[in-house]
Amino acid sequence: MNHNHLRVFSGRANRPLAERIARNLGDSLGNLRVESFPDSETSVRIEEDVRGRDVFIVQPTCPPVNENLMELLVILDAFKRASPARVTVVLPYYGYARQDRKDQGRVPISAKLAANLLTAAGANRVLTMDLHAAQIQGFFDIPVDHLMAVPVFIQHIRQSGLMDQNVVFVSPDEGRVKMTLEYQKKLGGELSIVDKRRSSPTETEQANLIGASLEGKVAIMFDDMITTAGSICGAAQVCKMKGAREIHVFATHGVLCGAAIHRLREAPIERICITDSIPLPAEKAIPKITVLSIDYLLADAIRRIHDNESISALIRSV
Incomplete structure (x- = not known):
């Protein structure tokens, strides 16, 4: 396999992940x-020849989102002017993904704006993971390869011995049912759904459980991201009230802002597994958080893109 023309570069958002890739x-x-x-503007210089190369730039637009996004745009502009054969942006985490629609009057669709900016700055292709809404792929006028952390989480669950116990896969809300079903189909077990209802514009209420009983069983929940941890902790409380013996949470993106760490520390959750799509600062690395690396998954996807092979095979092979 010839990788002479493949080259991986990184911004400052998550350099350790890029190095592992x-x-x-x-x-x-x-x-x-x-x-x-000194005035905080971003300065970029490519210090090697990239003419005719297949370039991959690793830069999640994680907090501080605006700084990392602007840095990525400047990096893209530098490469666009250096004549590579192709530039693929590797976005392990896509910032602004939750602003994907007009849910009230006179608001922007910022996920579309970010897609336009990346394309205008010089991206020829995007490789991303677990978008908050899969339809965001349609905001781009360039090819988008959308990975999921399914292979990483399934491998960990199998190796951890969790499936040797009486397991129920719990969707933390109605919107995550499809994702939870994917895991249930591949691993077995039963299924339940937490009924989440909005009690006010800023608060949600979780009280009911639909599906299999949790009495004396191990509950496993999946989500695409943990931001302030309000929803996932609320769902965990419901599972505990319904008799779950243990609760394990798997989330691709550990944004963990605001009171997230305090809530997770106090929640009746045995363990939280996140990926390294976003760096976990030392002050947020509490004992119940485990970080699983997506480096080999992204590396395999990059290799397949370079060699014009199927990306969807990465999911089907689990």
């Missing part, structure tokens, strides 16, 4: 200098 590809990161001027 490059190692999985049997290479080192490309030489890209990213700094800040």
